[in-house]
Amino acid sequence: MTESAGNDDVARRTARKRRFFAIRVSVLLFILFVVALYAVRDLRSRRARNDWERTVDVAVVLVHVGGSERVEADAIADLNERVSALEERLRAEAERHRPGIPKPFRIRILGPVDVAVQPPTPTGDGPVDLAKQAVDLERWLRDVDPRAGVEPDHWDTRIYVSARRPATTAKSVVEGQSQQHGRIGFVDVELDTSMVDLALFVVAHELMHTLGATDKYDANGRTRAPEGLAEPDRMPLFPQRFAEVMGRNRPVSEGTEVVPESLEELAVGTMTAKEIGWLR
Structure with a gap:
């Protein structure tokens, strides 16, 4: 094989490698684009839930x-x-x-x-x-x-x-x-x-x-006040009539809580309402 033919063969192999590299990068970029597009669409869809238009x-x-x-x-x-x-x-x-x-x-x-x-x-x-x-x-x-x-x-x-x-x-x-x-x-x-x-x-x-x-309770599972109270302005404060949904339990006295017995006791407090978009 002459030196010229050898150089041509090297050049062809180099060109093929470059084309393969370009194709591989293009495919990876396309996949990344699709994944990013899906992520953006999913994020917008999840955020739309908090608009409460439907x-x-x-x-x-x-x-x-x-x-x-x-x-x-x-x-x-x-x-x-x-x-x-x-x-x-x-x-x-x-x-x-x-x-x-x-x-x-x-x-x-x-x-x-x-x-x-x-x-x-x-x-x-x-x-x-x-x-x-x-x-x-x-x-x-x-x-x-x-x-x-x-x-x-x-x-x-x-x-x-x-x-x-x-x-x-x-x-x-x-x-x-x-x-x-x-x-x-x-x-x-x-x-x-x-x-x-x-x-x-x-x-x-x-x-x-x-x-x-x-969550509106502490590391020990106790309701945090005031954010975990369904009626933080109630006078007297205890017993609370409702269990705040993110506080889980219903405080009945200072340091005493009970598990809610019915759905009629469920309430959504002010902070939770703000977090989910019911309050601006």
């Missing part, structure tokens, strides 16, 4: 985790029946803070769906832990949603309720966690007919988190 659609998806006792049919029936009471209570609170506001929430119960495991939670606070949890959660949702009849784009917020029969008659458990300003929340509850209203109270709590509301 009703926010909420799916409450019941799941039964394998190995736990199934919830009795009566409890699920009561849960479906009491959803309208939660909608009405939240409507009344929205109207109190912002007269003339459209109906704030349309809530539907879906499921129950059988799942093998609880929704995944991060094992740590590091970026790798959070990334793994995001991947595991996406896989979990892809399994649950189709079987529950959930089309994610149809719902502004989805709350997944892991429900099981109470282990004892003495005390039942209900807990939750949600994406702040996100679209997804989780509730874990030992559910029977006596726990239906409290379960829906916690659903409302997690729903408010997805709309930007912050």
